Amino acid sequence: MKNNWLLNYIRFADGLAPVLLDGQFGFIDHSGQVVAKIPYNQIGGFSEGLLAIKVKNKWGYINKYFEITIEPKYDEAGTFSEGLAHVQIDNGVGYIDKKGFFVIQPQYDAASGFSEGLAIAGNYPNDDAFIDTKGNVVLKFSDDLTCIASFSCGLAQIGIRDKFYRYIDKNGKIIIEQKYEDANSFSDGLAAIKMNGKWGFINTLGEIVIEPQYEDCRNFNENLALVYINSKTVFIDKQGKIVIDISGSGFGNFSEGLATILVDDKYGFIDKTGAIVIKPQFNLDFYLTEGMGFWNISVNDPHKLEYERVMARIREKKRLKFQI
Numbered sequence: 001m002k003n004n005w006l007l008n009y010i011r012f013a014d015g016l017a018p019v020l021l022d023g024q025f026g027f028i029d030h031s032g033q034v035v036a037k038i039p040y041n042q043i044g045g046f047s048e049g050l051l052a053i054k055v056k057n058k059w060g061y062i063n064k065y066f067e068i069t070i071e072p073k074y075d076e077a078g079t080f081s082e083g084l085a086h087v088q089i090d091n092g093v094g095y096i097d098k099k100g101f102f103v104i105q106p107q108y109d110a111a112s113g114f115s116e117g118l119a120i121a122g123n124y125p126n127d128d129a130f131i132d133t134k135g136n137v138v139l140k141f142s143d144d145l146t147c148i149a150s151f152s153c154g155l156a157q158i159g160i161r162d163k164f165y166r167y168i169d170k171n172g173k174i175i176i177e178q179k180y181e182d183a184n185s186f187s188d189g190l191a192a193i194k195m196n197g198k199w200g201f202i203n204t205l206g207e208i209v210i211e212p213q214y215e216d217c218r219n220f221n222e223n224l225a226l227v228y229i230n231s232k233t234v235f236i237d238k239q240g241k242i243v244i245d246i247s248g249s250g251f252g253n254f255s256e257g258l259a260t261i262l263v264d265d266k267y268g269f270i271d272k273t274g275a276i277v278i279k280p281q282f283n284l285d286f287y288l289t290e291g292m293g294f295w296n297i298s299v300n301d302p303h304k305l306e307y308e309r310v311m312a313r314i315r316e317k318k319r320l321k322f323q324i
Contacts, residue, residue: 006286007252007260008218009297010267013046014064015256017269019282023299030258032269032278036066041299047079050098052296059087061100070100081113084133086121093121095135104135115150118170130156130170139172153186153204167191167206176206188220190238199227201238210240221253224272235259235274244274 010018016027016035026037044052050061050069060072076088084095084103092106095114111121118138122128128148130139141148149157155167155175164179167186182194190201190209200212201220216228224235224243233251235244250262258269261280268280286297 006284006297007250007262007267009045009252010260010284010286011045011252012256012258012269014049016046016064017258018043018045018297020285020299025299028278030256030277038062038066042296044077044079044296047081048083048098050080050085052077052079052085054296061085069098070096078111078113081115082117082133084114084119086111086113086119095119095133103133104131112150115152116154116170118151120148120150139170149185153189155186155191155204157183157185157191165193176202178202178206184219188223188238190220190225192217192219192225201225201240209238210236218253221255222257222272224254224259226251226253244270244272246270246274 012030015029019026019028019034021034021037024037025040025043026034029035038053040053040055042054046064049064051063052059053062053068053072055072058072059074059077060068061070061077063069074087074089075091076093078086080098084097086093086095087106089106093108093111094102094106095104095111097103107123108121109123112119114133117132118130120128121131122141128141129137130151132138144161145158148159151170155169157165158168159165164181165183166174166179167176167183169175178193180193180195181197182199184192186204190203192199193202193212195212198212199214199217200208201210201217203209214227214229218226220238223238227234227236232245233248234242235251237243246261248261248263249265250260250267252260254272258271258277260267261270261276262284263280265284266280267282267284268276269278271277286299
């Protein structure tokens with residue numbers, strides 16, 4: 001698909017979107033006006049009013065006024081969801097509240113954010129589980145599972161060793177029995193699934209609502225999904241109708257009514273009519289970095305920012321089988 005994955009991380013959240021200004025991160029509002037420029041080279045994404053930032057090799061958090069509210073002291077830091085954020089300190093991952101206090105002590109090799117009251121946390125090699133916001137194990141995973149995604153719309157996507165995908169409820173019961181070649185999590189009530197080499201969409205009953213016909217696709221966000229068909233990238237609605245068909249070399253998902261668009265290596269934003277509301281003018285000179293459940297964007301090449309340590313850890317240990 002002609003869609004840069006990084007564009008999904010350059011999106012509006014809490015009314016702000018990240019941009020590069022003279023080699024530094026800044027933020028714009030919905031009108032495209034620059035509201036702040038911040039002196040950090042690595043950041044997470046705004047969520048629930050807080051943004052993870054890296055200062056002298058440690059992570060902390062700032063608020064929407066760009067004031068430090070949780071002092072940088074973590075080795076890694078995730079975004080807040082349902083009032084908690086997963087952070088790594090001293091080689092263990094745990095969960096903190098918005099005051100920086102540990103609610104679930106560091107004890108995992110990797111973890112995800114909370115969704116619908118549950119998060120995925122685990123230790124190498126076979127100790128993965130869904131936990132609640134107090135750290136209690138709600139659902140253990142069997143060795144037959146090859147991947148697990150977070151709950152959405154009451155269901156979670158799983159991969160089984162037969163290399164097909166299905167969906168379970170919060171009791172671990174397989175609810176959608178159909179075997180899919182590939183599948184995404186539910187979003188906006190629908191999930192993208194792959195059958196016979198093509199992508200389509202199902203509802204939470206497992207009923208096909210948009211026939212598999214796409215070469216590639218993304219999840220629905222704000223009732224629109226990005227799909228690739230007949231060598232074109234377009235946005236469709238939940239009836240499968242094309243609603244946005246414009247030229248661009250890359251697109252992100254919709255968030256707060258706007259989606260990123262890449263034109264001539266510059267990104268801006270479109271609205272749900274396909275009109276460009278913030279002119280493509282910002283350089284996409286970001287790097288997307290990932291390690292054991294943590295995602296962030298960097299101004300510089302992550303390998304120059306001690307990410308060899310993170311990547312070495314991933315190579316050294318078998319990747320946990322869940323998807324973040």
